[in-house]
């Protein structure tokens with residue numbers, strides 16, 4: 031079992047910092063994985079050296095000036111602000127009916143489904159029993175028992191819907207199994 035050997039802190043400092051070896055080199059020497067060396071460095075709180083071809087080397091002033099000169103000529107979108115009107119136009123272009131994901135009639139169908147489920151459940155949360163006065167109440171949610179993603183055929187099925195209050199919906203949204211158990215009881 032070569033990987034169970036505990037790496038000695040002193041040995042690690044000697045190789046990693048004093049001899050300036052990489053984790054891969056040390057791993058090869060100790061016959062274990064570089065990940066293990068990395069984990070040991072974390073465990074002993076030894077700061078990691080910078081990796082990559084530059085290894086923390088600094089650019090010369092000349093080199094930096096060259097880069098900045100090159101960037102000066104790069105005028106793409108520089109100082110170019112959109113007018114409010116323009117921004118609104120862009121925003122309008124991807125909302126509601128103009129949204130890329132818009133499917134005609136989907137929202138209407140979904141709203142009708144929600145209403146049907148809520149009326150069937152008498153506008154009460156089916157878990158905690160909180161009752162709401164109106165079908166339009168924002169704290170009353172309609173949840174798909176079988177997810178829309180996995181059961182696209184059941185999206186508008188009233189039997190696949192359940193009325194939940196806001197907090198119960200948040201609790202059980204991602205726990206379909208627990209929810210199913212509670213409903214059955």
Ligand SMILES: [Zn+2]
Pocket residue numbers: 155156157158159160194195196197198199
């Ligand atoms: Zn509830």
